[in-house]
């Protein structure tokens with residue numbers, strides 16, 4: 001799914017699904033969907049927000065929130081150093097951008113996760129920003145949309161990372177009590193603790209086509225249950241067919257679908 005593998009960065013993009021070499025502009029002007037085979041490339045958080053908010057205008061919230069390093073975790077590299085490298089590379093504080101603006105004329109908060117930042121992993125900064133986003137929706141009585149792309153919890157923060165699942169879920173439960181809409185958009189890939197918490201808690205859970213969605217990966221499941229998994233297992237279409245999702249929506253229709261659904265909730 002990576003863009004630009006084996007080809008010079010920037011100008012050309014290779015589609016991993018059909019192998020077509022695309023001019024970068026050809027792909028970006030098509031919302032990063034392959035014009036030949038409809039494969040949905042991964043978007044950055046900024047690209048996602050630009051594609052959803054009216055006129056690509058929005059205000060970023062909670063920008064100063066950063067993860068700490070309470071465990072002083074070190075694997076091949078210290079976590080504190082690792083995170084600095086990602087901040088520089090991605091140009092953002094952590095793996096989610098929470099923003100406020102107009103979505104088809106509806107005042108909303110949209111949070112977009114960033115896979116380029118440690119695989120979109122959920123540490124305490126990601127959890128805190130999402131929970132604060134939900135609280136702001138509660139205060140202002142405006143809807144929340146979260147676009148997930150994540151490998152799951154951030155192991156470098158240990159149990160603090162797992163706690164975020166409960167914290168965000170609790171904030172979403174308060175939205176539900178007050179009947180404020182929350183729509184979850186699942187994109188490729190959405191796995192681990194993110195799937196096991198907020199990504200599946202939407203009033204509507206909408207996925208992009210062909211997205212890998214699951215808790216554990218297929219290899220781990222096959223080893224555990226000692227059975228071969230069916231074709232397309234853990235892909236959006238399979239999950240829709242088995243009642244785990246409400247809709248699978250092409251990226252070209254995503255904004256329109258969100259606006260229509262939010263409009264419908266508003267009338268209720």
Ligand SMILES: [Zn+2]
Nearest residue numbers: 015018034037
């Ligand atoms: Zn393609």
